[in-house]
Amino acid sequence: MRTVYVNGNYVPEDEAKVSVFDRGFLFADGIYEVASVLGGKLIDFPAHIARLHRSAGELGMRIDVTDEDLLAIHRELVSRNNVEEGVVYLQMTRGAIDRDFLFDTDKLTPTLVLFTQSRPLIDTAVAKNGMKIVSIPDLRWGRCDIKTVQLLYPSLGKMEAKARGADDAWMVRDGVVTEGTSNNAFIVTKNGAIVTRPLSHAILPGITRAALMAYSEANGTSIEEREFTIEEAKDAAEAFISSASVFVGPVISIDGVELSGGKPGPVTLGLRKTYIEESLKRAL
Structure with a gap:
């Protein structure tokens, strides 16, 4: 069973939970990135994180995790799931709050989820x-x-x-x-x-x-x-x-x-x- 990352914790995928009031679920108020993995290493990672910041900036969304921590999380998931070839998905939403079209970003804690998929990328x-x-x-x-x-x-x-x-x-x-x-x-x-x-x-x-x-x-x-x-x-x-x-x-x-x-x-x-x-x- 895969290990996934949810808001600071590494958990089995069947124990991963996100609030039903998360704005990603209610309004598609979220962004994501996909980094490929070859030989257990991340491809184009700095560029993916730079684009994550751009997406967040365009939507006025906070990123509360450092780039160094994001790299560490990616590497930890690749290691825990023994991914030699595949991808790591990073999904971030504005956070969870009772349903309303209006929002105050400063009062919301972003939701951060990462998971891996092992799959062939070279010989396809x-x-x-x-x-x-x-x-x-x-x-x-x-x-x-x-x-x-x-x-x-x-x-x-x-x-x-x-x-x-x-x-x-x-x-x-x-x-x-x-x-x-x-x-x-x-x-x-x-x-x-x-x-x-x-x-x-x-x-x-x-x-x-x-x-x-x-x-x-x-x-x-x-x-x-x-x-x-x-x-x-x-x-x-x-x-x-x-x-x-x-x-x-x-x-x-x-x-x-x-x-x-x-x-x-x-x-x-x-x-x-x-x-x-x-x-x-x-x-x-």
Whole structure:
């Protein structure tokens, strides 16, 4: 049985409890981060904590735990649960108080929960075979740059993708692709340009996205930031996604249109290899 962390205590998962008056449960008033684990070490941890602070700041939410303590908690959970490969989820809400739309952050004690999931990250079906994508309208709220627990629409999007025989969905707003349901979207044009949408309130500033762009730049491969349509994506040589739990995931079809011969493309696989190698050098 897994050990989880709840408000200062390490407890068996079946003993973990959060108040029914928690604002995360009542209002989705919470934020989260997901750090991947390779070889028992955390990938991109400082960037994840920096984004946690940004999300909290945008929502006026306190963080009462130091960054050093958060690192220690992550490491302790990885150790206690013998996670060699997998992820650590950090979920933080504004806290618990009797239900009311109005709140006083100073009078609330944030709820902090962390748990692990052991799963393959390197040798996966997505890495070997690629993934099929369908497009759906982007109906989320206007601050998608904040990593909140408001994940109902992305969840419904993944369910729609599954019902349509695909693995995931890319969302489209105002005629252009925003991002995947839980990942950033990239295409490789037929002239070899690697393209992803620029940061804005419309997309999450992905940690894997930023690291991949930095590693690519250092290796002499630039990634162009501009908007692109789903039609341009269907006409691309390759496409892929980036996320903390997938790293770089090849996309082999969009809305039934096959890309890169129906298998992971060489540019995508090269970027995936670079990301994994560089990330392991910096793991904590």
